Amino acid sequence: MPFLSRMTMPLLRSLPAERAHSITLKALQMGLHHTLGLKPALGQEAMDRLACQVWDIKFPNPLGLAAGFDKNGEVIDPMLSLGFGFVEIGSVTPRPQAGNPKPRLFRLTKDQAIINRMGFNNEGIAAVAARVASWRSSVRAHPGVLGVNLGKNKDSEDAAADYSLGAARFARISDYIVINVSSPNTPGLRALQSKDALRDILLRTRDSLQGAADSPQGLGADQTDKAPPLLVKLAPDLQEQDIQDLAALALEGVCDGLIISNTTITRPDTLKSPQSRTNQTGGLSGAPLYEASTELLAKFSALTQAQIPLIGVGGIRSGADAYRKIRAGASLVQLYSGLVYGGPESVGNILSDLADLLQKDGFKTVQDAVGVDVQYYAKT
Numbered sequence: 040m041p042f043l044s045r046m047t048m049p050l051l052r053s054l055p056a057e058r059a060h061s062i063t064l065k066a067l068q069m070g071l072h073h074t075l076g077l078k079p080a081l082g083q084e085a086m087d088r089l090a091c092q093v094w095d096i097k098f099p100n101p102l103g104l105a106a107g108f109d110k111n112g113e114v115i116d117p118m119l120s121l122g123f124g125f126v127e128i129g130s131v132t133p134r135p136q137a138g139n140p141k142p143r144l145f146r147l148t149k150d151q152a153i154i155n156r157m158g159f160n161n162e163g164i165a166a167v168a169a170r171v172a173s174w175r176s177s178v179r180a181h182p183g184v185l186g187v188n189l190g191k192n193k194d195s196e197d198a199a200a201d202y203s204l205g206a207a208r209f210a211r212i213s214d215y216i217v218i219n220v221s222s223p224n225t226p227g228l229r230a231l232q233s234k235d236a237l238r239d240i241l242l243r244t245r246d247s248l249q250g251a252a253d254s255p256q257g258l259g260a261d262q263t264d265k266a267p268p269l270l271v272k273l274a275p276d277l278q279e280q281d282i283q284d285l286a287a288l289a290l291e292g293v294c295d296g297l298i299i300s301n302t303t304i305t306r307p308d309t310l311k312s313p314q315s316r317t318n319q320t321g322g323l324s325g326a327p328l329y330e331a332s333t334e335l336l337a338k339f340s341a342l343t344q345a346q347i348p349l350i351g352v353g354g355i356r357s358g359a360d361a362y363r364k365i366r367a368g369a370s371l372v373q374l375y376s377g378l379v380y381g382g383p384e385s386v387g388n389i390l391s392d393l394a395d396l397l398q399k400d401g402f403k404t405v406q407d408a409v410g411v412d413v414q415y416y417a418k419t
C-alpha cells in the first residue's frame with residue numbers, strides 16, 4: 040500500500056462514515072489521487088485482455104464505480120484516473136433533495152459491509168447536468184465511460200415523468216442511462232419493479248431519450264442522434280415470480296441492459312457486527328451481498344439467454360470476485376463498498392488480478408469469459 044494511502048485510510052476510517060466520504064470527495068476534487076500515485080501499472084497485454092465493447096461503447100476495462108459514491112458528478116476524472124473503466128454517477132433526481140436525516144450511513148467493519156439509508160441526497164438534474172456537460176466539453180485526461188443513474192424525487196407522484204426528465208437532460212452527455220427502481224430508501228420505489236409499472240416507465244423514458252437524442256439543439260458536445268442505452272437497476276430481494284416477469288420484460292426489448300444488484304434489505308444470519316449496527320434500517324452492501332447478487336445475476340443471464348448485457352455488482356473485493364461475476368454472466372462489473380474497505384489501490388489490484396485469472400484460464404479477452412458458468416449456477 041503506498042505510503043500516503045497507508046496514512047490516510049486509517050484516519051478516514053476513524054471518522055463517522057458520511058464525514059469520511061465528504062472529505063474523500065473534497066480531497067479527490069483537490070487532486071489527492073495524483074499524490075497517491077495510484078494509476079495501475081497494467082502491461083499492454085493485460086490492457087488488451089481487459090478492453091471490451093458492450094452495446095456500441097468501448098470500455099478500457101470492465102470494472103466500474105457503482106452509483107452512490109459520486110452522486111453529483113464531482114469526481115468523474117479522479118475516479119477514472121484510479122483505473123476504473125467507467126463511472127456511474129447519481130442517483131440524480133429532477134429537483135435537489137436533502138435525503139434522510141443523519142446519521143444514515145453505517146460501516147459494518149467486521150462484515151466488510153455498509154448499511155445506508157441516504158435517501159437520494161443530491162443536487163438535482165440541472166446542477167449535475169451542468170457539471171457533466173462541462174466535463175464532457177473539457178479536454179479529458181483519462182479515457183472512460185460515463186453512466187448516469189436516475190432516481191425520482193421522494194414527493195413525486197409520477198415516477199415515469201421524473202425518469203423521463205432525467206433521460207432527456209442527460210441523453211446527449213452520457214454514455215448510458217440507468218433507471219433506478221431498487222433503492223430501499225425511497226418509499227414505494229421498489230414497487231416500480233412490477234412488470235407493468237416498469238414497462239410504462241421504460242417506454243416513456245425511452246421516448247423521451249430518443250426525442251432528446253434526435254433534437255437538433257443537442258445539450259452537449261456529442262453530435263449524435265443515437266440514444267444512449269437504457270438500463271434498469273434491480274434489487275437483490277426479488278421474488279421468483281418477479282424475476283421471471285422482469286426477465287421476460289427485458290426480452291421484450293424495452294431496455295438495453297440490467298444492473299444486478301442494488302443493496303439488500305435482508306440481514307443475513309452470518310453478520311458479525313453489533314446489533315446496534317445491523318438493526319439500522321436501510322440497504323446492506325458489501326461482502327455479505329456477494330453470493331446472493333451473483334446467483335441472481337446468473338439467473339437473469341440464463342433467463343435472458345445472454346441476449347441482454349448485464350452489469351454485476353454487489354460485494355466485489357478482489358479480482359477473483361470480479362472474475363466470478365463475469366463467469367456468472369456479467370459483461371461489466373461495478374463496486375462501491377469494496378473501495379471503502381480496500382482503499383483506492385484496490386482498483387488496480389482487482390484489474391491486474393482479473394487479467395491474470397483470464398490469462399490462466401486461457402481467455403484471450405474478458406468477453407470470452409462472460410457467462411461461462413451460467414449453466415453451473417442453473418444446476419445448483
Ligand SMILES: Cc1cc2nc3c(=O)[nH]c(=O)nc-3n(C[C@H](O)[C@H](O)[C@H](O)COP(=O)(O)O)c2cc1C
Nearest residue numbers: 105106107129130155301324325353354374375376
Ligand atoms: C452509501 C451508498 C449509497 C448508494 N447510493 C446509491 C444510489 O444513489 N443509487 C444506486 O443505484 N445505488 C446506490 N448504492 C448501491 C450501489 O451502487 C451498489 O449497487 C451496492 O452498494 C452494491 O455494491 P457494493 O457491495 O460493491 O457496494 C449505494 C450504495 C452505498 C453503499
